[in-house]
Structures are given as C-alpha cells and as structure tokens.
Amino acid sequence: MSPASPDIRFLFEPRGVAVVGASPDPGKIGHRIVGNLQAMGARCPIYPVNPKGGEILGLPVARTAAEIGAAVDVAVIAVPVGRVLDAAADCARAGVGFLVVVTSGYAETGNLEGERQLVAFARAHGMRVLGPNIFGLFSAKASLNAGFGPREIRPGNVAIITQSGAMGGAMIGMTAAEGIGLSAIIPVGNKADLDEADLLEYLRDDPATEIVLIYIEGVKQGQRLVRALEATTRVKPVIVIKSGRSRRGAMAAASHTGSLAGADEVFDDIMRQVGVLRAEHLQEALAWCGFLTGAPRPAGDRTLIVTNGGGAGVAAADACEKYGIPLQDDFEMLSRVFAEVTPDIGSTKNPVDLTGQATAAHYTDALRRALGEPAIHAVIAIYCETALLAFDDLPDAIQRLARAYRAAGRPVAFCLLGGTRVTECIARLRAAGVAVFNEVYTAAACLGALNAWDRHRRAAETAPAPAECDEDRAVSIDFAAVRAALGPARADGRRFLLAREGQALLRAIGMRPPRSLVAGTLEEAVAAAATIGYPVVLKIVSKQVVHKSDVGGVALDLENRDEVIAAYQAILQSCRQRVPGLRIGGVEVTEMVRGGTEVIVGARRDPAFGPIVMFGLGGIYVEVLADVAFRAVPLSQCEALSMIKETRAHRLLLGVRGEERRDIDAVTDALQRLAVLVGTNDEVTDVEINPLVVYPAPEGATAVDIRVAIRGESPPG
C-alpha cells in the first residue's frame, strides 16, 4: 500500500522549496529558477541543490536535498531526464511532498515507461508529481515563482491551470498587460500524476482565488474532471479554453502533448452541463476574467443599455440578443427614470440613447439614475467619443461609477469607443482594476458569461419547478435480464447484438419495442404478419449486416399478404446479391410504427468522459443536421430535459402546425434508462435507438430500432 498523499495545500504554501539542478551558469534553466524565486521574494526558504555545492545568487548550495535538514515541501526538478529518478530518491529522503518536474523527454517524446516509473516511485514514497515537461509553478499566497517562466506576474485573484507551457507564458504576460491579477499558475504538462481535478480541489476552497481559468488540450480522466468542475462552479466561475477542437488541431495536440482531444461537441455539452464557461480563445477568456473578478452577483438579468450614440446602442442590443441577455422593457419605468436626462431626439426606450448632445453630466446622471432603479439588474454603459462630451474627468467618473455599482451589487460593463485618448483611458482604467472594453460585443459577452454562471449556480442551489421535471426521479432496470441479453454475443465473441437480442435488452431496461417475430421461412413470415397485424415491416436478420437498408434488407409499410410475399423474396435476393456468402438468420417481421415524432436516443463510452448519453432528431436527419446534445452520466430527469431543450428537435416534440405535444416524459425516461445501462455496465460500449417514435402525451414512445455494440473480443478459435 502506498503511503498517504501529502496535503495539496503545501504545493501552494510550501515551508521550503528546493531547486534540484540549480546552476551557477546564468544561461541555464536551473539558474533562472533560483533567480525567479528570489526576484518574486518567496515567503519560504529557497534551497539550491547541486552535487558541486558552492553558492548560487548568494544562496548556499546543498549537495543533496537530503542534507538540507529543514522542511522542504516542494522540489523543482531541473536535471536531465536520465537523472530525474535519482533526484526523486534524494527528495524522498528529504521528506519532499511535491516534485515539480520541469524536465522534458517523457510521454511527449514517446517515453511512457520513464514517466510511469517516475510516478510509481514518487507515489510509493508519499510524493506527488506536477508535470513533467512544465515551466514551473506560481503561487501568489507564498510569493512563489518556482519556475523559468516570465517574471512579469501581477498578483490577484485568477488561478490559471494550463496544459500548454507556451499558452501559460502568454496568459501570464497578457494578464499582466491587461491588469488582471493572478493567485496561481499551475502548468500540468503531461499530467503524469496531478491533473486539473486534483488542483481544483485546492482552488475551489482557496479564498484568494475568485476565478479559475483552465487551458486544456486533452482530457485524461474525464469523470474525475467532471465531478471536480461541478463542485467548483457552485462556488466560483470556471472558464475553460479547450483547443484541439478541429481535426487538424487535434492532430497537432496529439503530437505535442500525447493526449487525445475527443469529440468537441461532447466536451462542449458536458462543460455546459457542469456550469463551466467555455471561451473560444485567449482574448475572450481574458475579457471574462477581467469582468468577472469582483463582479457582484446580480439580483436578476434585466439589463439596461445606456449610450450617447444611437448606432452603438443598436449594436449593443444585437449583442445582447446574441449572448442571451434580456433587456429591461418596462418602457413606462424607463421613461419615468430617464426622460429628464434624455433630449427629445433621443430615446428612453432601452437602449437609452442620450444622443451626441449629451454632456458628461447627462451621462453620469443617467448612470446614477439606473443605479437607483431596482428593476434594472445590470447595465451596459457605452461612451462614444464626441466633440461635446468633455473627456477630461471621464476616467475618474467611470472609476467612481464602477465603485458605486459594485457596492450596490449591480454589474456594469463599460464600453468606450474612440481614438488614442480613449485607448489611453481604457489602459488606465484596466490598470486600476476596472474592466472596460472597446467593443460592445465584448461587453455583452462578459455580462452574458456572468449571467450564464449565475443561472447555473442558482439552478444548483434551488430545486426546479416541480411541474417541469423531477430532480430525484430514478429509473431502474433489470440487471439480470441485461446480462442475459448480452450473453450470446459475448459467447460468440460478437461486437454487435442481433435484432432479437437488442429487443431483449430494450425490455430489460424497461423500454417498449414494436411487436416483432422472426420468421425462418416465407410461410412463417406470412403467419407472423397475420399475428402482428398489418401494416408490417420486414428486415433481414444476419450477423454480417449492420446497416440493413444499405443492402436492401428492409421493406416498410407492407399492407397485406401479397406485399409480404413480394418483399420477403426481394429482401433475400438483394441481400444475397450485395453480400456474397451471406449467412441469413431469418427475416424479422415487425409492426409498422406510424405517426409520432422520430428522435434518436443513445449512450456510449466516451474515451475522455466515460459513459455519456445522446439525444437528437431521428431518422436520416440526425446525420445531416447534427442536431444532437450530450450529457455525462449520471443523468437526472432535469438534465435529460435540458439536453432535449438544447436541440431543435425540442420544437418538434412540442408540436408544430397544430400537432399535439409529444410525450417528452417518455424521452427523458428513455435517456435515464440508457444512462443507468451504460453507467452500471461497462460491457456495453455503444447503444443507439433510432428512431424512438414519440407519441402524443401520455402515450409514450416506441423504440423501433436498436443497435448495441459491446466490448469487442476475437471469436474463440
């Protein structure tokens, strides 16, 4: 048994830090790390370690970590890859808790075994590994810049976890330049041991961290990450930038971090599920960080736009619609509050347009009035440079207003549009910690991000309306029957279930397949059709055929005996012709399902996130329209409902052109059953019910076709 892990707190607040591989040569990384630690003024002793001893930058050098003779929680390892294990052994003797392994040459160059050995040794000796292949670690709490990264770090309240060193370096520089302060920077590199989930555990409870920003390229232990994110977003906003979303980007990510990107749609949906704000790129993430730091939690989302330029107001209204920000539209109230400061040619309808005639006094007056009106929950304040609006005291006025809004618990996003004076004003305000923007779309995007996080947090805190869905509704499935349905395929070493096995599985998880019989002869088929009742569908049964319609193996809507006879013969002929040597297990005769809305429900084991469920528009449309939503398991009814609502298929289920509302409960039920199936059974890798025909409520749904894949094994012999 491994010894207990050290407390993660000591990674961020070490009692002492060793630099193993410290060097007197200023050109070496081992020198720069000691220099960085000194420059930032670490709040704990710094111990350079080098077998040659001596002095580096005025500090005495220990020949080994073990000889330091004081508490050392963190050791930065900057020796060549071949000497890292020896260094780790030395650190183990010194009682080190965390190895920050700067050294590269591990998984990213194919050296998986070296990485495995390093972690195994560390864990066996009560140590954890950060990295390898990283630039170091920064912790504001300990004034600790334990790495060879930039020195220009602005302390503050945003923690950055990054899988890429270059993006980490860029983020450090860009945050400093834009006035965003950092509480910690943790590059995770190859994630050989410590990963995002471990770090979130600390950052979630760290009072100095208001926001967590994660740059990620590949997910390794998705289920752990999902749980850690879920716990963190209830307390503070988490912003994620995920690269490798495109085919070519994923290729590049694989080549430089050795990690797989996974399907971007799945990542995107699961991030939404756990309340993460996903930024597309660095600039977007930084704008959100700047705005969300210290932003008050709004009492609601009814927003006001104040502008001195009509066109900018129009653009802001467009941007609010794009980012889902509802505008306050109580025009009577707006007129009462703003008529006095709005000229006749302006407008008190939201946007409140003060026009180019507005002076600085009008402008600040309007913003103060907005502050006095409880039905205005947030404000986007736009200033366009004009000849009339006196600029001199504008920066101060904005700073005062920003302070007043913060004190009143009212978010305000300032947007300043103009020339060099405005540019300088923006820089000055950002340096003073006021988030101001030079584009109305950015301002709206920031407010939208705050609202999105706040909505998620509220939903997590309060139970949803009982009529809509039941957070606690549980479904149960017949585990023994599931095992029985999978048995024959497992025994045969098959990857796919046959039709009748799929239907047995459907029944085992409590779903309704169409009435169905398998016929071995034409006479049996005719008899089966009579038993089931016309119209019927015929389908080929063969282990060799997965997509039956591709080989002419399906005939729909057969109305009578003659049609069944003709279709039976046509199917056999077509399949035999297209699949030479086909072994046929019979022909399945099924009730023809008519009416209802076709959707698809499915579940699978995602390489990154483990068991996930899927919902979308059914039939051939699922492939063409890509109108699908994903969720990680476990799945509550409310989550199932939310994924349905994300798709356009939702409108079809609500009924279009006078049709009745479909039985959406039956769909959430199906999704939950599939979630339980893949969540409790790791033999099933892929289930797809397509179509699930959903009838008007409360008539339920019929699973017309199911396709099930299980873990593949070569057939015995």
Added chain:
Amino acid sequence: MSPASPDIRFLFEPRGVAVVGASPDPGKIGHRIVGNLQAMGARCPIYPVNPKGGEILGLPVARTAAEIGAAVDVAVIAVPVGRVLDAAADCARAGVGFLVVVTSGYAETGNLEGERQLVAFARAHGMRVLGPNIFGLFSAKASLNAGFGPREIRPGNVAIITQSGAMGGAMIGMTAAEGIGLSAIIPVGNKADLDEADLLEYLRDDPATEIVLIYIEGVKQGQRLVRALEATTRVKPVIVIKSGRSRRGAMAAASHTGSLAGADEVFDDIMRQVGVLRAEHLQEALAWCGFLTGAPRPAGDRTLIVTNGGGAGVAAADACEKYGIPLQDDFEMLSRVFAEVTPDIGSTKNPVDLTGQATAAHYTDALRRALGEPAIHAVIAIYCETALLAFDDLPDAIQRLARAYRAAGRPVAFCLLGGTRVTECIARLRAAGVAVFNEVYTAAACLGALNAWDRHRRAAETAPAPAECDEDRAVSIDFAAVRAALGPARADGRRFLLAREGQALLRAIGMRPPRSLVAGTLEEAVAAAATIGYPVVLKIVSKQVVHKSDVGGVALDLENRDEVIAAYQAILQSCRQRVPGLRIGGVEVTEMVRGGTEVIVGARRDPAFGPIVMFGLGGIYVEVLADVAFRAVPLSQCEALSMIKETRAHRLLLGVRGEERRDIDAVTDALQRLAVLVGTNDEVTDVEINPLVVYPAPEGATAVDIRVAIRGESPPG
C-alpha cells in the same frame, strides 16, 4: 425635367467649400466645422457664410453663398432646420453641386415632408444632398475635413460609409489609434438622396481607396445597393457591418434612423452572393481593414502555421478550420524545408512547431524558408513570449519579414502573445502599418476574409466548371398563362390564390404539379380518385383556409374507395366545426406523392432587396430547423446551386445511407423559374412551394403544394 446631376467626383475633390451657418462662437458647430477645415489644411478655398458677415478664424465671411463669386462644389449646411431651404436656394444661386446637410430634425424625428421638400428642391436645381443629420464629410484627396467630427484622422486607403454618426466617430478614432489610414469618411445619415450605391460608384474607381468599409442599419433601395456592391467587390474588398439584426436592435435602429432593418438572414445571404465580407462588429471589421490594406493577392490558399509554442499552434489550427483556411499538408515537403530549423521535440508537420527552444534566428529562418517554397501560399506566424527568444530586435525583424512577404505576393498574419513588451511591440508595428494581432483567432479570421474575397473575385473572373452548372442557362415562363392564373384572384380582390389557380400558375412557369381534380360531391371525389389512381390525398378547397392542415382539412395516403369516403366526410366535418360559417369550394383529390426528398423553394418581394428566392429543407422541418438560403434576383443556375450547397438539405439531395442522388438540376430549374416569375411580375408578392418532392436524377421534381400571395386590394363593393 431635372437638370443633370453634378459629377460625384466634386464631392470628394471640390474646387471650393462653403460653410453655410459658419459662426464666430467657438461653442457652435458652425465654428467647429470651419476650424476642422483649417486644421486639416483643405486643398481648396474655404468660404464661411453668415448673413452677419465679418471674419471667422481669420477668414472673411460671405453674407450669402451667391456672393462668393468663385467655384463652390460643396456647401456644408449647419443652419437650423427652418432655414435650410433658404440656404439651399442661396447655394443653388452660387452653383453649388453638393449640399452636405449637417442639420437634424428630418425623417429621424418624423419630419418626412421637410426632407422630401429639401431633396426635391435640390434635385430641381441640379444639386445632390448628403444627409441630412450627419457630422460632415472627410476626403483625404482634398485634405477635406468638412464637418464637426474628430480631427484625429489618419490619412490612408480605407473609405468608410456610415449610417450612424456615433459609429462613424468611433471608427475614425479607432482607426487612427490602430494605425489604419482613411481615404474618405462619408456619413449618409437619413439617406434622403445620396446613398451607399451612389458613393460606391465613386469609391470603386478611386485609386486612393483600397478597401470600402460600410456601417449600415437599414437598406432603402436594396436592388441598387446589390448592383453597386457587386460591381465594387470585383475590384476591391468591401466590408459591411450591419446592425439591427436582432428584434430589439431593429427596434432601436427604427427609432433613431427611421429605417427598417429587414430579415437578417436575407441580408446575410445576399451579401455573400455579391462577395461582401460581413463583419459582426467594429473590432472584427477593423482587424480585417488593417490586414487587407496592401495585402498581396495570394496565389492559392494553402497555409502554413509557424509557432514557437505548441498550444498556440493547436489553437491556430482550430481557428483555420473555423475560418475555412486549408493547411498545407504535404508533410514530405514540410519536413524537407523545416527539419533543419526544428528541434527533435518539435514538429515539421503543419503547424511547424519550433518549440520554446527556438531562438530569434530559428524563428526568422523558418519564416524565410516558408517564403522560398512556392507551395506555401500564406503564413500565420505566431510568436509566444519566452525567456529564450531574444526580443530586442523582434519588432524590426517582423517589419523586415512583412516587407519581404508583401514583395513576394505572399500574405502573412503575425500573432504576438505576451506581456507589456509584446503589447508595446504590437502598437509600434501597427503604427508602422504592419498588421499584427494578439490572438490567433483574429489572425486566422483576417486571412479567412482575404481568402473569401479572393475566391469571390476569381469566381467572378473565371467561368465555373461546366459539369457543375451553366452560368448562362436561361429558363422561360409563359407570361400570358401567368396573367391568366392570377386573373380571378385579382378580380375578386383576394390576396391568396386557390389551389387550382396555384396549379395553373405552376404549369405557367413550367413546373409539374401532381395530378389533381376538384370534387364538388362525395361521388365526384370517389370518381376522381379512381381516375387519378390510388393512393390519393384529399384537401379542402376554400378561400377562407390558408393552412389546411391546421383545421383538419387534409387526409393523406388514402388507399381505396372506403378510405376516400371516410376521409371526405371527416374533412368536411372538421373544417365546418373549426371554421364556423365556412364556405367550401369543394375537395381536391390529388395523387399521393411518395419517395423523393422534400424541399421548399420560394420567392418573395423583400422590403429591402426587392425580388428574392429562397431554398430550404421541406415539410415541417423548414420551420423548426431554419435551414434556408436566400438570393437576390436575377439568379443564374450557378447561384441557384450555390444556395442549395449552403444548406444542410444539400446532403440529403446528394443521397444519404445508400440512397440515390436526387435531381438537383430540377431544383435549380425551379429556383430559376421562380426568380423569373417574381423578377418580371410585381403582382406576386410571395410564392412558396412546399414540399417540392425531388426524385432521383433524372426524374425531376413534383411541386406538391403551392401557396401564392398577390398584392392585396380590398374586394370591390
């Protein structure tokens, strides 16, 4: 008859400029305009006009324009709205060509009549009006800043046309701050007379203008605008920002410019049709302007990413996919060219990752090698701040590289990521006219914009592949039969055609309706079904019912006599019940169309753009999925094909899951026929064929249902 219009050239290169309403009071707009003209150093005489005479800013004041006694092409009118007509009369006497009407209080406040009178007077006296309700006009060619806008204008090669004064002011300031030079700024305000189309006529041929940037809120004469844009984009890039795209934004636009926004999807598609680059917001438009100014025309679109940070390379690859930029993937060539400058832990696969070990020499070497390889058509060059990459001479190196790339006809987008030193470097390079960015997505978006414009220009220059479509294919329709089909509805004062009239119209335009008969009695219905052949569809015929299925007026797939009898009775009962007092014109019996892919084709008169055609996925999906494309008329077969390709329905037409390819030619044919119908007949306001069932090629398509609206008039009596 009105006298001839003055040459638009004199608006931009006047021989003299008068300021009517010039004021000695420094607080007045009439003073600031004179000051602005002087400050910029106008290349023509400036004539302040004020009945009081005297001197303003050292210039002698004329009491009237007429007494100036020299050539005056432009008069800036800055008198109160009640005195503008007198001023115009004075200008007419002085031989002025263009009235730049700064004065507000016209259409934007409801004073439509005043605006109409002003334009009528001007046109009757050989003058054109710019505005009213604008801040003035800037023309670099004449060093003319004839307005009360900002003085901080950087001369250069971008012309701005803006419908919003505030956005115009902001754009002037922002371009100056970002190092983008302007050739002209023309606010159009209420567009009472001169509009975007007039101005494009001049700007298209102006050698000083490389790019036209238009900010627009509402389109007035869409067909003229489309033609002017089409002509301009063949010569130079046109970037359009269109606000008022959301419901609330459109409301705000209507209230401050008095113009209607129109449907955003239509605007978007038509802009793509004519090769306009549509930017979402100011920052995007400015980035494109900065990059496109002086950007060389690329020989192709195979792009290389060079980076010293793996993560930034991954993000850039993602961004390239987003903006449709194909990466060069001849890995053998890439290895040959870049292996020498790429360390072992890096990658020569595109992105070329030089890693954090790269020095400035490696970096510039790699970029020079890319320049030497003809199969690399464009480059995205990313620099992440690191400890190793010496920064000192980087700005100069980038400037040298940018020059070399431009000389070689190779576009290069630089992206610099880092802290304050990088921020300063970006500012310095921009001031020197080098477009550099701080976000890989922005760099990729700019290259994507260049490619999009270049593709459009190439397509306009060269004929498309003959197999795909025929640019010259013309369709003809039977105009007399069209008139005959519309006759009864016009005579009755009806807005909608009855079923049989719609089918007559279909035949008149050369399309194929299903076989169909109208039955007045149950017996006739049964006989009609027998004549047409089972299965059949029954539909109610009534002038009062437009959406037949909403009132239970449709029965599908009736297989035999008994089903027809039952359906006939059910339809009458349901319709009578749901529409009390219903007058029934019979029941239509139609062949049941089966198989094939359902699409929708339509045409209508758009309030902004006039006749347009529409294509989308058919049936109920069109409403739910919003998968539609629009084009302005006239429509070539190639344009018709391009609109089909924009939709997801295209994949359905190509055949999914082993289905045959549908007869896409029949769809382009239908679209062209509808285009001719609405293009030649302004009585038809709306036609919708839904569904058009498209069979496997070459079996054509059947127009199952058509809905036609004509210009409404009250019925006589």
